[in-house]
Amino acid sequence: NAGVTQTPKFRVLKTGQSMTLLCAQDMNHEYMYWYRQDPGMGLRLIHYSVGEGTTAKGEVPDGYNVSRLKKQNFLLGLESAAPSQTSVYFCASMPGTHHGYEQYFGPGTRLTVT
């Protein structure tokens, strides 16, 4: 199993540009999450999904959109990037209730918005 993979690993955007980050998991997990990590602030939840076709807002959803069209993929979109979105983005997945509560993390995507 590859576990949780994220593409790309690094990206530099200009203000106003758009992009999509892809998260894929091959563990048949129900739950998937997108976080951002900023220095001294821990992880903050952007959006999450409790199953294929579902999405929900987390703590800091503004400026981001997500889709979960297939169970194994969770996409994070930035429609119009801003310098405040410079961060490291982590995707995670979890089996779901009654099957384990550990979140498995991808390696992260480092995004810089200039």
Place this chain on the structure above:
Amino acid sequence: GEDVEQSLFLSVREGDSSVINCTYTDSSSTYLYWYKQEPGAGLQLLTYIFSNMDMKQDQRLTVLLNKKDKHLSLRIADTQTGDSAIYFCAESMLDSNYQLIWGAGTKLIIKP
């Protein structure tokens, strides 16, 4: 609202025990977790404790939970250079789709 707090840094000598502390505010927590993040990598689960337990031991790791004081600690015995990392405390609640509330992380620095 929910909040999880940790000290940002801890420095210990190689071979000593490290104790990383965490306080949380939500008494309805179900699981409390310790994750480890090495430089340039994602987070990896170290251990977790269910909220009705007060201690869990796993090789060099000991987790203590004081529900009355809402205090969680992670003790690493015989700290090695490979333990250098950022350690995150997190809590999850049954009624929030198991979203995790994260502390800011404690950077463990090992002195030779």
